[in-house]
Amino acid sequence: MKVIVVGKSKYRDAFQSALRDAELEPVAVETAAGLKNLPEELPVVLLYDANLSPLIMEEGAAEKAVSVLKPQDAVVFLMDRDEDANPHIEYRVLETASRLASAKRRVTVLLRSCRAPDERFDDLYRIARQKGVTFIRYESLDITENEGIYTVVARDGKLSVSIDTPLLVDCGEKPSWELQEFSDALRLRTYDGGRISGNRWFLNQGATFKRNVRLVDTAALSGDIQRIMPALVKDILALEKPAQEKTAFVDAEKCAFCYTCFRVCPHSALGPDHGAAAMKVNDLLCEACGICVAICPASAIEFKAASPAALGDKPADAASGEPAGAASGDKPTDDTLGNKPAGAAAEDRRRTAEVPKETAGGKLKIFCCENSAFIIAKEALAGTDVKVESVPCGKDIEIEPVPCGGDTDIEPAPCGVNIDIEPVPCGGAVNAAMMANALRSHDRVMVAVCCEDACRHRDGNKRCIKQVERLKSRLDSLGYDSGRLSYVRTGVTMVEIFKEAALKALAGGEMK
Amino acid sequence: MIIGGGLAGCTVAKELSAAGIESCIVETGASIGGKVRGYGCKSDTKCNNCGLCAVGTLWRDVEGDMRVKKLCNARVIDISDAGGVFCVLIQSDGGKIEERFTDIVVATGFEYPAETAGAGYDASEFPRVFTGHALEKLMKDRGADSIFPEAPKSVAFLMCYGSRNLKERAPYCSRVCCAYSTRAAKVIKHYYPDAEVIAFYMDLQAVNPGNYAAELEGRGIRLERCRPADISFDGGRPVIAYEDAEGRKTKSFDYLFLNTGIHPDIPGNTALADITGLRVRSDGFLAYVKPPEKTGVYLAGCAASPMTIVETMASARNAAVALINNAAGGRVR
Numbered sequence: 001m002k003v004i005v006v007g008k009s010k011y012r013d014a015f016q017s018a019l020r021d022a023e024l025e026p027v028a029v030e031t032a033a034g035l036k037n038l039p040e041e042l043p044v045v046l047l048y049d050a051n052l053s054p055l056i057m058e059e060g061a062a063e064k065a066v067s068v069l070k071p072q073d074a075v076v077f078l079m080d081r082d083e084d085a086n087p088h089i090e091y092r093v094l095e096t097a098s099r100l101a102s103a104k105r106r107v108t109v110l111l112r113s114c115r116a117p118d119e120r121f122d123d124l125y126r127i128a129r130q131k132g133v134t135f136i137r138y139e140s141l142d143i144t145e146n147e148g149i150y151t152v153v154a155r156d157g158k159l160s161v162s163i164d165t166p167l168l169v170d171c172g173e174k175p176s177w178e179l180q181e182f183s184d185a186l187r188l189r190t191y192d193g194g195r196i197s198g199n200r201w202f203l204n205q206g207a208t209f210k211r212n213v214r215l216v217d218t219a220a221l222s223g224d225i226q227r228i229m230p231a232l233v234k235d236i237l238a239l240e241k242p243a244q245e246k247t248a249f250v251d252a253e254k255c256a257f258c259y260t261c262f263r264v265c266p267h268s269a270l271g272p273d274h275g276a277a278a279m280k281v282n283d284l285l286c287e288a289c290g291i292c293v294a295i296c297p298a299s300a301i302e303f304k305a306a307s308p309a310a311l312g313d314k315p316a317d318a319a320s321g322e323p324a325g326a327a328s329g330d331k332p333t334d335d336t337l338g339n340k341p342a343g344a345a346a347e348d349r350r351r352t353a354e355v356p357k358e359t360a361g362g363k364l365k366i367f368c369c370e371n372s373a374f375i376i377a378k379e380a381l382a383g384t385d386v387k388v389e390s391v392p393c394g395k396d397i398e399i400e401p402v403p404c405g406g407d408t409d410i411e412p413a414p415c416g417v418n419i420d421i422e423p424v425p426c427g428g429a430v431n432a433a434m435m436a437n438a439l440r441s442h443d444r445v446m447v448a449v450c451c452e453d454a455c456r457h458r459d460g461n462k463r464c465i466k467q468v469e470r471l472k473s474r475l476d477s478l479g480y481d482s483g484r485l486s487y488v489r490t491g492v493t494m495v496e497i498f499k500e501a502a503l504k505a506l507a508g509g510e511m512k
Numbered sequence: 513m514i515i516g517g518g519l520a521g522c523t524v525a526k527e528l529s530a531a532g533i534e535s536c537i538v539e540t541g542a543s544i545g546g547k548v549r550g551y552g553c554k555s556d557t558k559c560n561n562c563g564l565c566a567v568g569t570l571w572r573d574v575e576g577d578m579r580v581k582k583l584c585n586a587r588v589i590d591i592s593d594a595g596g597v598f599c600v601l602i603q604s605d606g607g608k609i610e611e612r613f614t615d616i617v618v619a620t621g622f623e624y625p626a627e628t629a630g631a632g633y634d635a636s637e638f639p640r641v642f643t644g645h646a647l648e649k650l651m652k653d654r655g656a657d658s659i660f661p662e663a664p665k666s667v668a669f670l671m672c673y674g675s676r677n678l679k680e681r682a683p684y685c686s687r688v689c690c691a692y693s694t695r696a697a698k699v700i701k702h703y704y705p706d707a708e709v710i711a712f713y714m715d716l717q718a719v720n721p722g723n724y725a726a727e728l729e730g731r732g733i734r735l736e737r738c739r740p741a742d743i744s745f746d747g748g749r750p751v752i753a754y755e756d757a758e759g760r761k762t763k764s765f766d767y768l769f770l771n772t773g774i775h776p777d778i779p780g781n782t783a784l785a786d787i788t789g790l791r792v793r794s795d796g797f798l799a800y801v802k803p804p805e806k807t808g809v810y811l812a813g814c815a816a817s818p819m820t821i822v823e824t825m826a827s828a829r830n831a832a833v834a835l836i837n838n839a840a841g842g843r844v845r
Binding site for chain 1 (some may be wrong): 551552553555557558559564565567568569572651652653654655656
């Protein structure tokens with residue numbers, strides 16, 4: 001199996017030979033342009049050296065810099081300036097500071113927080129203090145320079161300390177432009193200034209945001225390549241044989257986006273996919289433990305054998321996302337779609353073709369949150385002929401049509417009008433695709449969710465209303481009638497409000 | 513057997529049913545649900561944490577539950593011990609029936625105070641005066657943009673009405689009136705931002721964390737710490753005479769809300785205490801004499817003390833769990 005090894009690192013040859021030992025075929029790539037000629041699905045190992053101040057990285061460099069200073073001059077190491085330092089930077093700083101302090105230099109380390117990722121660090125901090133290193137914790141800094149003397153004012157909210165020093169060592173990591181180029185070519189997500197992730201102690205899967213790319217910070221490894229080789233090879237081989245394991249799979253249409261799975265997953269395999277308004281499983285992290293499958297309140301998660309074909313489809317499914325499709329803006333050429341939204345990827349259109357006209361027919365469709373609106377729907381709509389859709393969760397309500405008439409100011413809906421009610425586990429479960437599909441078969445669509453702050457999941461009502469507004473603006477921009485879509489906020493007893501909203505929606509009025 | 517089919521009784525029934533225990537609700541009203549069924553959600557655009565959502569589908573669940581037998585329009589006449597089980601005489605529509613039960617849950621709830629209270633306010637004759645349950649009905653039936661038939665200019669809330677009052681035999685704080693009335697005041701202020709809303713209070717429970725009084729003032733609800741001296745009526749409009757720092761004042765309002773508290777049903781509780789072995793406390797609520805595990809008589813909800821919706825459900829679940837554990841372990845009397 002071919003593996004692309006990218007990056008200019010002095011450990012590149014060592015990596016290549018280690019990969020060969022694991023019976024893989026490493027292909028070295030020198031420049032970002034070289035990546036273009038290679039197939040995209042091949043695994044990539046991106047090697048890079050963190051670009052740090054040479055004073056802490058090179059043996060003897062610090063001593064050399066200090067030797068030209070006067071004995072009373074202070075040396076200041078500045079950590080955590082832009083972002084928290086990685087453990088290996090911390091390690092280097094503590095070591096260098098201790099070395100300088102034992103040579104009877106005044107050494108100060110400025111940091112935001114003392115971290116001790118493992119026991120080694122406890123010892124390092126202790127030794128540094130014994131040798132006479134001063135640690136100062138700061139929250140904000142001011143640095144001014146005057147003829148080669150830096151004045152650092154460190155504040156921690158209450159006190160401030162001012163230090164003059166001729167040698168200020170900024171221990172922050174400078175982004176390397178090469179790394180930025182490679183990240184662009186591999187389409188990795190980066191932070192400002194070209195940093196890919198805050199934590200690159202060594203191999204960090206979660207940091208790459210792309211399943212076939214592995215970042216290796218060789219500076220942090222210090223040449224100890226064998227330490228990460230088993231994990232790296234295992235990951236690369238897992239890419240080739242995905243069919244062996246089953247993984248959890250989230251059905252984006254059922255997903256209530258309630259973050260329950262996100263909270264319970266011990267492997268951090270589930271994450272939000274805001275494009276599709278649903279959670280998404282990271283196949284490589286999923287251990288198929290079944291916790292999310294059992295706990296999902298919307299029964300949206302199932303196990304799926306990760307066949308190669310499915311793997312090919314899955315990211316495409318989740319990534320393209322129906323709302324994105326709705327935004328694509330290709331107007332329907334088919335007249336049978338009529339005044340329907342261009343909700344509108346080919347996938348959608350195929351689905352409409354499969355669903356014949358007979359299921360369509362209702363005038364108004366209401367998506368009701370099971371926690372509020374669905375409870376009162378029966379009471380509120382007594383007075384209309386209501387057809388209830390059977391729904392996947394198997395909860396059915398039976399509403400007998402009763403004679404019209406009521407004492408409300410609004411005209412009761414004429415008998416014979418169908419209102420389809422579909423309960424949803426949470427307002428957050430309603431996504432743009434569901435509403436767009438409902439608009440195909442119904443004249444009007446309403447969503448009834450809980451009052452603000454009353455969502456039992458996590459802001460499902462807010463997300464739902466956002467979705468409604470987004471879809472409305474898209475319908476507007478495509479030249480369709482966005483008044484066909486409305487929403488209402490209800491509580492468990494707001495029968496009148498629900499009824500008014502439903503009748504208004506039926507009449508085509510705008511809701512507040 | 514569960515005496516009382518209100519919120520506490522239904523919660524107990526639902527919990528027992530989930531544990532596979534059959535129960536029978538004896539309810540004096542025409543249907544289960546009690547007073548809470550007439551309550552209305554008190555959110556404006558935002559949820560005000562009234563707790564009514566927690567009730568959710570409870571009524572429908574209990575009504576459709578085959579494990580729960582519902583005896584409506586029925587009351588318990590007598591309970592006798594028949595060797596480890598209770599033999600209960602129930603008066604219902606079809607005449608007297610006798611049933612046997614292993615445990616009894618007392619969830620009789622509370623009563624509204626007499627409509628005519630000591631200070632001479634009479635709510636029933638005046639359409640512009642609302643007591644607690646009338647307020648709940650307003651909240652329940654409100655439309656999307658109106659509560660009252662006509663937009664009010666000024667609304668008064670009179671808190672602690674009928675509680676903390678020795679004449680009414682309610683020398684305690686009902687704990688819920690501050691909550692429901694201030695929530696309702698928020699809703700009214702939301703519907704009618706121009707209306708003047710004044711709450712006359714004795715002291716204010718902290719309904720939400722933080723400085724609740726400041727929160728209310730921030731919403732434009734005026735808080736007056738005084739007990740109005742007199743209420744008269746001018747063409748149907750309530751006129752309140754009260755005192756503040758500047759002296760005595762008289763003010764006319766469009767609507768007056770009397771925030772009635774939770775009162776024990778003293779005759780009912782006394783009769784029930786006689787046959788169940790519970791005792792009536794000095795304030796009229798029921799209390800245990802012996803631990804319920806030994807007697808098989810459990811207390812749930814507002815029969816024991818004033819409680820909010822959420823507290824009632826918690827106490828009902830507590831009783832249900834104790835009962836279920838006891839049923840599993842075998843009771844030692």
